[in-house]
Amino acid sequence: MNFNMNFNNTPGLLEGRKKIEAGAYSCKQWLMDCRQVIRNHNPAIKALVHVDFDQALGAAREQDQNLSGGSLRGVPVAVKDVFDTADLPTEFNSPLHRGRRPTSNAACVESLLAAGAVLIGKAATVEFASVGRVAETVNPWDHHRTPGGSSSGSAAAVATGMAPVALATQTGGSTIRPASFCGVAAMKPSYGVVSVEGLRPYAPSLDTVGWMTRGVADLAAVANALNVFPGPEPSGNAPRIGFYRTPYWEEALPETRAALDWARARLAAAGVAVVDVDGPDNCDQLNQAQDTIMHGEGKAAYWAEYQRWPEQLHSELRREVENARGCSAADLRWAHDYLGAMRGRFDQAFAGFDAWLTPAVPGQAPLGLSSTGDAVFNRLWTGLHMPAVTLPGFRSEDKLPVGIQLVAPRFEDANLLRIAGLVEAALAG
Amino acid sequence: MNFNMNFNNTPGLLEGRKKIEAGAYSCKQWLMDCRQVIRNHNPAIKALVHVDFDQALGAAREQDQNLSGGSLRGVPVAVKDVFDTADLPTEFNSPLHRGRRPTSNAACVESLLAAGAVLIGKAATVEFASVGRVAETVNPWDHHRTPGGSSSGSAAAVATGMAPVALATQTGGSTIRPASFCGVAAMKPSYGVVSVEGLRPYAPSLDTVGWMTRGVADLAAVANALNVFPGPEPSGNAPRIGFYRTPYWEEALPETRAALDWARARLAAAGVAVVDVDGPDNCDQLNQAQDTIMHGEGKAAYWAEYQRWPEQLHSELRREVENARGCSAADLRWAHDYLGAMRGRFDQAFAGFDAWLTPAVPGQAPLGLSSTGDAVFNRLWTGLHMPAVTLPGFRSEDKLPVGIQLVAPRFEDANLLRIAGLVEAALAG
Numbered sequence: 001m002n003f004n005m006n007f008n009n010t011p012g013l014l015e016g017r018k019k020i021e022a023g024a025y026s027c028k029q030w031l032m033d034c035r036q037v038i039r040n041h042n043p044a045i046k047a048l049v050h051v052d053f054d055q056a057l058g059a060a061r062e063q064d065q066n067l068s069g070g071s072l073r074g075v076p077v078a079v080k081d082v083f084d085t086a087d088l089p090t091e092f093n094s095p096l097h098r099g100r101r102p103t104s105n106a107a108c109v110e111s112l113l114a115a116g117a118v119l120i121g122k123a124a125t126v127e128f129a130s131v132g133r134v135a136e137t138v139n140p141w142d143h144h145r146t147p148g149g150s151s152s153g154s155a156a157a158v159a160t161g162m163a164p165v166a167l168a169t170q171t172g173g174s175t176i177r178p179a180s181f182c183g184v185a186a187m188k189p190s191y192g193v194v195s196v197e198g199l200r201p202y203a204p205s206l207d208t209v210g211w212m213t214r215g216v217a218d219l220a221a222v223a224n225a226l227n228v229f230p231g232p233e234p235s236g237n238a239p240r241i242g243f244y245r246t247p248y249w250e251e252a253l254p255e256t257r258a259a260l261d262w263a264r265a266r267l268a269a270a271g272v273a274v275v276d277v278d279g280p281d282n283c284d285q286l287n288q289a290q291d292t293i294m295h296g297e298g299k300a301a302y303w304a305e306y307q308r309w310p311e312q313l314h315s316e317l318r319r320e321v322e323n324a325r326g327c328s329a330a331d332l333r334w335a336h337d338y339l340g341a342m343r344g345r346f347d348q349a350f351a352g353f354d355a356w357l358t359p360a361v362p363g364q365a366p367l368g369l370s371s372t373g374d375a376v377f378n379r380l381w382t383g384l385h386m387p388a389v390t391l392p393g394f395r396s397e398d399k400l401p402v403g404i405q406l407v408a409p410r411f412e413d414a415n416l417l418r419i420a421g422l423v424e425a426a427l428a429g
Numbered sequence: 430m431n432f433n434m435n436f437n438n439t440p441g442l443l444e445g446r447k448k449i450e451a452g453a454y455s456c457k458q459w460l461m462d463c464r465q466v467i468r469n470h471n472p473a474i475k476a477l478v479h480v481d482f483d484q485a486l487g488a489a490r491e492q493d494q495n496l497s498g499g500s501l502r503g504v505p506v507a508v509k510d511v512f513d514t515a516d517l518p519t520e521f522n523s524p525l526h527r528g529r530r531p532t533s534n535a536a537c538v539e540s541l542l543a544a545g546a547v548l549i550g551k552a553a554t555v556e557f558a559s560v561g562r563v564a565e566t567v568n569p570w571d572h573h574r575t576p577g578g579s580s581s582g583s584a585a586a587v588a589t590g591m592a593p594v595a596l597a598t599q600t601g602g603s604t605i606r607p608a609s610f611c612g613v614a615a616m617k618p619s620y621g622v623v624s625v626e627g628l629r630p631y632a633p634s635l636d637t638v639g640w641m642t643r644g645v646a647d648l649a650a651v652a653n654a655l656n657v658f659p660g661p662e663p664s665g666n667a668p669r670i671g672f673y674r675t676p677y678w679e680e681a682l683p684e685t686r687a688a689l690d691w692a693r694a695r696l697a698a699a700g701v702a703v704v705d706v707d708g709p710d711n712c713d714q715l716n717q718a719q720d721t722i723m724h725g726e727g728k729a730a731y732w733a734e735y736q737r738w739p740e741q742l743h744s745e746l747r748r749e750v751e752n753a754r755g756c757s758a759a760d761l762r763w764a765h766d767y768l769g770a771m772r773g774r775f776d777q778a779f780a781g782f783d784a785w786l787t788p789a790v791p792g793q794a795p796l797g798l799s800s801t802g803d804a805v806f807n808r809l810w811t812g813l814h815m816p817a818v819t820l821p822g823f824r825s826e827d828k829l830p831v832g833i834q835l836v837a838p839r840f841e842d843a844n845l846l847r848i849a850g851l852v853e854a855a856l857a858g
Contacts, residue, residue: 070736103530107733114736192722192761195729196633201626204633227732227750232758293621300624303656304536307499307543321656329661329840332621333776336814336839340769347762385765410765411758 007041007140007160010034013075013218016164020074027063027074027118031056034076034120037161044143046136047156048121049081050088059118066116072225073116078163080154081122082129083109084198088119092200093127093135096309106198108167108209108226115225120163123153126372129169130202130298132314134372140182141400145365148178149372151210155182158212159401165222168210170382171202171294173375175210176390180403181365181373183392185424186212187219188378190411191385194226203297205336206290206382216421219389223417231411234418235354241267241406241419242277244356247284248376253363259394259402263357263427270426274357280345285338287376290383292335295320296327339383346384347409354412355419360390360405364398377405387413389420393427436470436569436589439463442504442647445593449503456503456547460489463505463549466590473572475565476585477550478510479517488547495545501654502545507592509583510551511558512538513627517548521629522556522564525738535627537596537638537655544654549592553582555801558598559631559727561743563801568610570829574794577607578801580639584611587641588830594651597639599811600631600723602804604639605819609832610794610802612821614853615641616648619840620814623655632726634765635719635811645850648818652846660840663847664783670696670835670848671706673785676713677805682792688823688831692786692856699855703786709774714767716805719812721764724749725756768812775813776838783841784848789819789834793827806834816842818849822856 010033011019019025035053042048056076063074084090084102091097105113113119124135126149135152139145140159147156151168155178158166168175170188179186187210194209201207211222223229243264245252252260264274298320305313306321319325350356359377366373381388387410390403406423408416439462440448448454464482471477485505492503513519513531520526534542542548553564555578564581568574569588576585580597584607587595597604599617608615616639623638630636640651652658672693674681681689693703727749734742735750748754779785788806795802810817816839819832835852837845 101532103532105733107730110733111736114733192632192634192726193729195630195732197630197730197733201624203621204625204636205621207633227729227735230752297621300622300656301536301626303624304534304539304543304626306656307540323659333773333839337769337773340766340772343769344762344766410762 007037010037010161011164012214013164013221016075027060028057030074031060031076031118031120034162041160042162045138045140045156045160047123047153047160047162048078049124049153051121052088055087056118056120063116063118070115071221072112075117075165076120076163077112077117078121078123078154078157078166079109079119080151080166080168081125082169082200083167085109085119085122088122090122093125093133096305096312104198107195109198111226123157123166125153126150127314128200128202128317129171129174131316131320134370138369139365145367146181146369146372148181148365150174151178152372154212155179155184158184158214164213164218166212168212169199170208170210170378171206172290172382173378176360176378176388176405177373177375179212179390180360181401183401184212185215185219185392186210186390187223188382188388189223189228189413190387193228193231193413202301203294205297206294208382216417216424220417223413228413231414234415239272239419239422240353241272241274242353242356243274244277244279244358246358246377246380247286251362251374251376252359255363255396255402256359256361259404260357260359262394263404266429267423267426272426277349277353277356280342280349283342286342286380286383289335289338290379292327292331295325296332296335299323343384343410346386350409355406355408355416358405358407360403364396364400364402381407385410387416389416391420391424391427436466439466439590440593441643442593442650445504456489456492457486459503460485460505460547460549463591470589471591474567474569474585474589476552476582476589476591477507478553478582480550481517484516485547485549492545492547499544500650501541504546504594505549505592506541506546507550507552507583507586507595508538508548509580509595509597510554511598511629512596514538514548514551517551519551522554522562525734525741533627536624538627540655552580552586552595555579555581556743557629557631557746558600558603560745560749563799567798568794570612574796575610575798575801577610577794579603580607581801583641584608584613587613587643593642593647595641597641598628599637599639599807600635601719601811602807605789605807605817605834606802606804608641608819609789610830612830613641614644614648614821615639615819616652617811617817618652618657618842619816622657622660622842631730632723634726635723637811645846645853649846652842657842660843663844668701668848668851669782670701670703671782671785672703673706673708673787675787675806675809676715680791680803680805681788684792684825684831685788685790688833689786689788691823692833695858696852696855701855706778706782706785709771709778712771715771715809715812718764718767719808721756721760722812724754725761728752772813772839775815779838784835784837784845787834787836789832793825793829793831810836814839816845818845820849820853820856
């Protein structure tokens with residue numbers, strides 16, 4: 001148990017950037033400070049799987065010289081090990097790809113580096129960010145609990161201060177869930193607004209690049225470097241926030257209900273009313289439709305490995321290729337058509353609202369490391385292609401983080417971040 | 430003008446495979462024969478941009494020893510230069526990526542190689558398979574005409590016999606159009622059934638791996654190696670074929686109308702009635718919706734290059750990043766919702782039909798090399814995620830190829846290939 005640990009001795013993204021621009025900090029020092037956290041905690045927490053300090057130090061020194069540098073000059077960034085990186089291996093947590101060394105960076109990695117970020121390490125992932133081997137990462141707040149997945153290492157790295165930013169992905173619940181379990185902020189943007197080039201695909205009509213930081217302004221800084229904006233401008237009005245229980249409310253454990261009550265109370269204290277909303281009718285099959293597409297498209301994702309290494313491929317991945325769930329063409333058509341219709345209906349249901357407050361996770365991180373927890377409150381939003389942000393702050397009776405989630409209509413990413421910033425301020429009281 | 434040229438002195442896929450299995454041919458000899466075609470014609474036609482014969486020869490010799498080899502043992506394959514290959518550069522026809530050398534194969538390339546295929550070369554492409562520089566490839570049947578794009582080199586390589594198979598892609602009309610202009614068979618499968626891993630993304634909700642060969646049985650052999658099957662079994666009934674003009678019929682030039690009349694007449698002679706069908710109501714914005722998504726998602730595709738090389742990036746690609754078409758969030762939502770609804774309605778409109786006969790291209794390949802022609806008869810099917818096959822056979826009054834197209838409901842790829850085989854036999858008379 002590490003209830004009283006305070007990991008974050010390294011600065012957050014904008015905090016560090018400000019110190020550097022004020023001449024009170026250096027890119028090199030930032031990297032050294034993160035290195036110290038990694039040395040202290042990574043052996044136990046296992047958030048990062050590939051690190052090359054000498055190389056990172058060279059990049060940090062370069063950024064120290066680069067006075068006309070970008071918006072992320074000197075920011076150490078951890079990258080989930082499903083994104084190609086030119087300077088570190090990319091192995092997907094797959095024994096079949098041990099030692100794999102791409103020669104180029106994934107587009108989103110390249111974008112952060114082009115803005116001045118420094119690659120500090122690759123973060124542990126569930127195999128292929130899908131259904132294979134879990135990461136060895138433990139939850140920083142209780143080593144007997146899962147950090148969540150599949151972006152396990154990304155969440156733990158940001159939670160401990162190994163890096164102020166980590167890139168993640170979400171096809172089901174792989175960004176929002178681990179962030180909520182580890183007590184960090186995270187964003188899963190609208191589908192299609194960030195390039196997936198150099199990301200190992202799982203289900204292309206769902207795969208989304210996400211990221212984690214310590215707070216909303218830092219999330220926005222990353223969104224900016226990834227050119228999520230210019231999308232539609234934020235609306236500028238007073239925040240109009242709905243409270244949406246989802247069709248899966250019965251899965252919400254007491255600590256998640258408490259987290260949402262806490263958030264509503266804090267918002268009320270800040271003068272922001274949160275109004276109960278109903279979703280569209282007939283939306284109780286959202287997760288089933290997302291699941292059908294994920295596994296239906298997953299059938300193609302590991303076919304080449306299946307041909308090359310039929311025996312060695314993880315049994316869960318073999319099940320994907322073999323379509324062990326028996327997903328039929330009719331099932332797939334139904335799932336695409338159902339979600340295709342629901343996306344528009346959800347947008348309409350948002351009329352008069354900027355964002356909805358909704359559960360991020362069923363509860364605190366469950367005990368054990370063999371499962372990464374339930375994505376029941378994430379899959380629907382991934383399937384709906386809507387942007388989602390999780391905010392930390394609440395702690396359960398066990399002193400474990402439980403995130404809350406804000407969602408918005410498709411492509412309203414900028415307005416969602418605006419609202420999330422206002423909510424974050426209200427939560428801080 | 431090359432009206433009377435007969436390029437195909439090398440065997441087609443199954444033809445060559447049969448000869449090899451009968452001991453009458455070798456993988457090495459097949460490669461040498463293709464090399465001869467490449468030496469004779471590639472300097473003028475410019476279909477292949479990277480070739481390494483020594484390496485390919487090593488692979489062919491290996492396959493000659495590999496008597497327990499796969500279904501594509503010894504088959505030379507050309508790969509569009511937007512798929513990563515470990516043994517040849519992958520440059521996307523982008524000057525910004527000159528000399529780029531990935532260390533792994535794209536999943537679909539790996540699948541063909543795992544089945545025994547031999548990589549013979551990378552095929553010319555429009556820059557990033559999108560809107561940048563056109564390929565230098567010329568139409569093999571008239572060097573003053575475009576081969577079509579963006580899979581220009583793939584189509585020309587198969588048309589001339591440089592390779593019996595080429596991998597292609599389609600986000601708008603990039604597989605079916607060049608195949609039709611060059612007189613080869615091609616398949617664009619249903620969205621999501623072949624992995625896009627290692628393919629440079631343009632618009633992830635549309636990007637589809639396609640392939641070209643000389644005939645339908647060869648298309649099916651490639652589909653098999655790519656694990657498109659097992660999908661739904663072919664239906665087994667007598668072919669029920671509709672004739673669908675699309676909302677864009679006025680774009681069909683006399684030679685396309687003649688090609689379709691010819692096909693219908695041949696089918697009638699074979700005892701197959703082709704029945705006029707109407708599509709669903711309100712389907713006249715299919716291409717506009719596809720265009721909106723393609724450019725909307727294209728905004729993300731070149732952002733990293735835009736950051737790194739703002740001046741050097743092709744102006745058309747800069748326009749994508751800058752959203753020069755002014756695609757709004759509302760536009761994107763409309764396009765996704767419209768296509769989301771239309772996909773189901775088209776499937777329903779197919780009740781009682783196995784496939785629809787429909788134009789593949791407006792007409793023969795237009796004169797000039799600066800444009801790759803119009804994808805008006807392709808974009809809708811890509812947007813609808815439906816499988817499509819183009820068949821060669823018809824020649825215009827100018828003796829130029831004009832393909833016809835068959836389409837089927839989503840995921841009915843196996844049945845589409847069955848019908849295409851029957852149609853091909855009828856066309857041969």
